[in-house]
Amino acid sequence: xxxxxxxxxxxxxxxxxxxxxxxxxxxxxxxxxxxxxxxxxxxxxxxxxxxxxxxxxxxxxxxxxxxxxxxxxxxxxxxxxxxxxxxxxxxxxxxxxxxxxxxxxxxxxxxxxxxxxxxxxxxxxxxxxxxxxxxxxxxxxxxxxxxxxxxxxxxxxxxxxxxxxxxxxxxxxxxxxxxxxxxxxxxxxxxxxxxxxxxxxxxxxxxxxxxxxxxxxxxxxxxxxxxxxxxxxxxxxxxxxxxxxxxxxxxxxxxxxxxxxxxxxxxxxxxxxxxxxxxxxxxxxxxxxxxxxxxxxxxxxxxxxxxxxxxxxxxxxxxxxxxxxxxxxxxxxxxxxxxxxxxxxxxxxxxxxxxxxxxxxxxxxxxxxxxxxxxxxxxxxxxxxxxxxxxxxxxxxxxxxxxxxxxxxxxxxxxxxxxxxxxxxxxxxxxxxxxxxxxxxxxxxxxxxxxxxxxxxxxxxxxxxxxxxxxxxx
Amino acid sequence: xxxxxxxxxxxxxxxxxxxxxxxxxxxxxxxxxxxxxxxxxxxxxxxxxxxxxxxxxxxxxxxxxxxxxxxxxxxxxxxxxxxxxxxxxxxxxxxxxxxxxxxxxxxxxxxxxxxxxxxxxxxxxxxxxxxxxxxxxxxxxxxxxxxxxxxxxxxxxxxxxxxxxxxxxxxxxxxxxxxxxxxxxxxxxxxxxxxxxxxxxxxxxxxxxxxxxxxxxxxxxxxxxxxxxxxxxxxxxxxxxxxxxxxxxxxxxxxxxxxxxxxxxxxxxxxxxxxxxxxxxxxxxxxxxxxxxxxxxxxxxxxxxxxxxxxxxxxxxxxxxxxxxxxxxxxxxxxxxxxxxxxxxxxxxxxxxxxxxxxxxxxxxxxxxxxxxxxxxxxxxxxxxxxxxxxxxxxxxxxxxxxxxxxxxxxxxxxxxxxxxxxxxxxxxxxxxxxxxxxxxxxxxxxxxxxxxxxxxxxxxxxxxxxxxxxxxx
Numbered sequence: 001x002x003x004x005x006x007x008x009x010x011x012x013x014x015x016x017x018x019x020x021x022x023x024x025x026x027x028x029x030x031x032x033x034x035x036x037x038x039x040x041x042x043x044x045x046x047x048x049x050x051x052x053x054x055x056x057x058x059x060x061x062x063x064x065x066x067x068x069x070x071x072x073x074x075x076x077x078x079x080x081x082x083x084x085x086x087x088x089x090x091x092x093x094x095x096x097x098x099x100x101x102x103x104x105x106x107x108x109x110x111x112x113x114x115x116x117x118x119x120x121x122x123x124x125x126x127x128x129x130x131x132x133x134x135x136x137x138x139x140x141x142x143x144x145x146x147x148x149x150x151x152x153x154x155x156x157x158x159x160x161x162x163x164x165x166x167x168x169x170x171x172x173x174x175x176x177x178x179x180x181x182x183x184x185x186x187x188x189x190x191x192x193x194x195x196x197x198x199x200x201x202x203x204x205x206x207x208x209x210x211x212x213x214x215x216x217x218x219x220x221x222x223x224x225x226x227x228x229x230x231x232x233x234x235x236x237x238x239x240x241x242x243x244x245x246x247x248x249x250x251x252x253x254x255x256x257x258x259x260x261x262x263x264x265x266x267x268x269x270x271x272x273x274x275x276x277x278x279x280x281x282x283x284x285x286x287x288x289x290x291x292x293x294x295x296x297x298x299x300x301x302x303x304x305x306x307x308x309x310x311x312x313x314x315x316x317x318x319x320x321x322x323x324x325x326x327x328x329x330x331x332x333x334x335x336x337x338x339x340x341x342x343x344x345x346x347x348x349x350x351x352x353x354x355x356x357x358x359x360x361x362x363x364x365x366x367x368x369x370x371x372x373x374x375x376x377x378x379x380x381x382x383x384x385x386x387x388x389x390x391x392x393x394x395x396x397x398x399x400x401x402x403x404x405x406x407x408x409x410x411x412x413x414x415x416x417x418x419x420x421x422x423x424x425x426x427x428x429x430x431x432x433x434x435x436x437x438x439x440x441x442x443x444x445x446x447x448x449x450x451x452x453x454x455x456x457x458x459x460x461x462x463x464x465x466x467x468x469x470x471x472x473x474x
Numbered sequence: 475x476x477x478x479x480x481x482x483x484x485x486x487x488x489x490x491x492x493x494x495x496x497x498x499x500x501x502x503x504x505x506x507x508x509x510x511x512x513x514x515x516x517x518x519x520x521x522x523x524x525x526x527x528x529x530x531x532x533x534x535x536x537x538x539x540x541x542x543x544x545x546x547x548x549x550x551x552x553x554x555x556x557x558x559x560x561x562x563x564x565x566x567x568x569x570x571x572x573x574x575x576x577x578x579x580x581x582x583x584x585x586x587x588x589x590x591x592x593x594x595x596x597x598x599x600x601x602x603x604x605x606x607x608x609x610x611x612x613x614x615x616x617x618x619x620x621x622x623x624x625x626x627x628x629x630x631x632x633x634x635x636x637x638x639x640x641x642x643x644x645x646x647x648x649x650x651x652x653x654x655x656x657x658x659x660x661x662x663x664x665x666x667x668x669x670x671x672x673x674x675x676x677x678x679x680x681x682x683x684x685x686x687x688x689x690x691x692x693x694x695x696x697x698x699x700x701x702x703x704x705x706x707x708x709x710x711x712x713x714x715x716x717x718x719x720x721x722x723x724x725x726x727x728x729x730x731x732x733x734x735x736x737x738x739x740x741x742x743x744x745x746x747x748x749x750x751x752x753x754x755x756x757x758x759x760x761x762x763x764x765x766x767x768x769x770x771x772x773x774x775x776x777x778x779x780x781x782x783x784x785x786x787x788x789x790x791x792x793x794x795x796x797x798x799x800x801x802x803x804x805x806x807x808x809x810x811x812x813x814x815x816x817x818x819x820x821x822x823x824x825x826x827x828x829x830x831x832x833x834x835x836x837x838x839x840x841x842x843x844x845x846x847x848x849x850x851x852x853x854x855x856x857x858x859x860x861x862x863x864x865x866x867x868x869x870x871x872x873x874x875x876x877x878x879x880x881x882x883x884x885x886x887x888x889x890x891x892x893x894x895x896x897x898x899x900x901x902x903x904x905x906x907x908x909x910x911x912x913x914x915x916x917x918x919x920x921x922x923x924x925x926x927x928x929x930x931x932x933x934x935x936x937x938x939x940x941x942x943x944x945x946x947x948x
Binding site: 006007009010011012013014015016017019020029090091092094095106107108110111112113114124125126127128129130131132133134136137152153155156158159162163165166191194195212213242245252253254255258273274280281282283292293296297299300301302311312313315317318320322323325326327328329330331332333334335336337338339349350351352353354355356358359362363364365367368369371372373374375376377379380382383384385386387389390391433434435436438439440442443444445446447448449450458459462463465466468469470471472473474 | 480481483484485486487488489490491493494503564565566568569580581582584585586587588598599600601602603604605606607608610611626627629630632633636637639640665668669686716719726727728729732747748754755756757766767770771773774775776785786787789791792794796797799800801802803804805806807808809810811812813823824825826827828829830832833836837838839841842843845846847848849850851853854856857858859860861863864865907908909910912913914916917918919920921922923924932933936937939940942943944945946947948
């Protein structure tokens with residue numbers, strides 16, 4: 001029998017309990033007991049789905065080593081030959097890449113003169129000022145482009161592709177184009193695959209059964225990580241360790257199931273429609289952004305599985321400690337009782353900085369002298385947790401021993417798994433996103449795409465029923 | 475009679491009206507009528523406060539030209555002599571600086587080789603990894619430090635100050651310290667003023683009657699803007715133009731009062747506790763962050779002016795178009811009916827990029843060919859507005875003719891003024907932040923500051939009433 005690999009993470013939900021924050025806002029053993037059957041069933045269902053090989057994201061950490069080696073090898077090759085690496089992708093094709101980058105690379109990576117790896121740009125918007133700005137700083141002949149879209153029809157990504165491919169072909173020629181582009185796309189279907197075959201562009205395949213927001217541990221998220229030197233094998237190992245942990249039937253030993261139960265009870269029983277994620281680790285600010293998509297797109301649904309209108313979904317809110325103590329905590333502590341906060345901390349930061357002794361005669365400063373920034377930020381986190389709890393504001397705290405590829409892989413997998421369970425609890429499909437289709441269709445209409453003429457008409461008629469003044473120009 | 479200077483902004487609230495999004499979620503002429511008296515009184519009160527010279531932030535755009543000239547001159551001098559400019563500040567001493575910078579400077583300003591102005595770093599956190607990272611990229615002898623705190627006791631800012639002053643003094647000497655630091659602080663009180671006098675450090679004064687989050691147009695926000703070459707006179711002129719507009723008694727001609735009324739009715743009558751701000755302008759993403767503090771700290775209050783528990787405050791949520799269409803719009807369109815969305819767009823972006831014609835035989839791409847990114851992102855904004863309205867999700871849209879210092883100044887002032895009116899409508903003090911004190915005190919306790927021993931005890935005892943298992947380590 002092999003001992004399970006420890007993940008190096010703790011989930012503390014003391015401040016979510018009624019004994020701490022009161023009966024109205026806190027969870028009782030009773031609440032958990034009431035949902036216990038439902039939670040156990042949800043867990044059993046997801047485990048069964050996984051065992052049947054139908055839980056797409058859960059397969060990713062077990063990707064054959066040879067495929068990971070290929071990504072690492074492509075990454076090294078790119079790193080050796082290019083000064084800049086650009087991801088053209090949006091949503092699930094960008095947020096994981098950004099989260100890994102800010103969590104595991106230097107906080108000023110792109111400005112670091114000692115950095116021998118390529119700079120990384122994830123251009124996840126079509127604002128012309130952003131793209132024009134990128135062109136000002138990218139040396140075209142030394143820049144590698146990774147175009148990521150499964151269907152090859154994502155308007156934002158494909159527009160960017162059209163712009164950059166033209167530029168490279170025109171200024172550097174066809175040969176450079178083949179050398180400087182890699183498509184991460186569907187195995188066989190879609191526009192980008194078609195172009196790749198025709199123009200002989202290198203590709204990586206996006207696995208079939210994991211939706212965009214669940215693909216950080218696939219070719220989608222891993223190539224940019226490999227290019228910038230992140231140990232992606234450790235990331236996967238962390239996810240596997242967490243996967244083991246997620247098998248646990250006992251909710252008190254299964255952090256993903258416990259965490260999802262807390263969120264679910266807070267939303268549905270304690271009427272807290274907002275889920276704040278507030279890391280006290282600057283490097284995890286974009287993890288909160290990645291999770292924001294995961295929660296919002298997966299659980300924000302109109303229909304349950306029987307087709308009834310349910311309009312469910314907690315709203316994820318991204319915050320950052322200690323910074324947002326000076327921005328959001330006033331509201332969190334004194335405003336409506338409508339939030340459940342998840343703090344994320346670390347036992348050990350990767351750097352340590354001492355606050356020197358100076359002005360020791362000034363009482364308002366002397367208490368800082370000789371301490372470290374590490375002590376200060378950890379004290380601030382604890383103080384905020386306690387201050388909120390004392391005002392009956394429930395929270396829980398996830399603590400990593402240290403932030404590294406292994407613990408980050410474990411945490412990301414835990415959050416993905418948590419969302420899968422939440423889909424069961426809310427009785428909705430956590431893996432689709434029907435609500436984004438209409439916006440796409442209306443955009444097609446306005447852009448004059450054939451077959452979408454009626455959508456154009458819809459936009460043009462919108463608001464025409466309003467006769468009164470509803471516009472102020474000043 | 476002088477013609478009022480146009481602000482170059484439009485507020486369109488068609489999609490907030492019941493005729494578009496239905497009676498349950500939309501505003502009727504009746505709703506506005508019902509609040510009309512209250513709104514008019516609120517407006518009259520704020521105008522009176524302003525006329526009496528007691529509305530701090532409203533005085534800032536009228537700062538004497540000589541003081542603005544001084545800031546510009548200090549800024550130029552710094553720009554000529556230093557390669558890097560660092561703001562040590564947090565909350566209101568950081569968010570305005572960041573918002574101005576991302577709105578008006580190049581999107582990759584710090585990486586721009588052609589930029590002759592200093593790079594800008596706003597270090598608004600005490601994460602040791604962030605500060606250590608900054609030390610890796612800052613050339614100490616060419617870096618200028620602007621320490622911003624009114625009281626001089628802000629733990630985060632003063633810790634950073636202690637670290638950097640020691641470093642400069644030790645490596646470069648006392649003379650360099652005097653040359654490389656400027657304190658922006660209280661006129662006469664506080665620790666930083668004391669140090670300035672003793673060590674002969676250059677200072678700028680923070681005006682007395684504008685609270686932190688309302689100081690972007692003071693010495694707090696303007697110096698970093700001047701250093702990076704932003705036309706701060708135009709910014710102030712825009713704010714003054716808006717101030718004129720805000721005098722209008724007719725709500726249909728007063729955008730600030732109309733906007734605050736929409737938010738207030740959406741929160742209190744239509745039960746939408748979340749106010750999403752979603753610019754379709756990459757450069758305005760941090761304006762949304764600045765507004766996040768403004769709304770949360772000003773209106774998130776436990777007590778009304780009579781001392782009754784009210785626990786009010788909409789929760790500001792920052793989003794970004796088109797990016798968040800691939801992350802949050804699913805929830806906004808299909809989830810609970812608990813949001814009011816403010817889109818911010820521009821009529822004209824500062825850059826224009828054409829999507830070239832290529833692959834015109836591929837129908838899924840050809841509709842993009844020959845269009846521009848400008849057309850695409852504007853179509854996406856319109857499509858999202860309409861798609862949400864068609865699902866009865868109310869929104870309004872603020873459109874700037876173009877984003878520039880003048881229109882940005884107007885917009886920021888409009889948002890500040892809006893918050894002042896909101897304070898009246900909610901009958902709370904919009905200018906204090908009592909809810910952050912306890913967290914500070916508990917931090918002092920944990921850091922061993924004299925006189926806070928009882929606070930330390932509070933933290934240590936926290937959660938001790940919980941006997942059951944409330945912690946999972948894995």
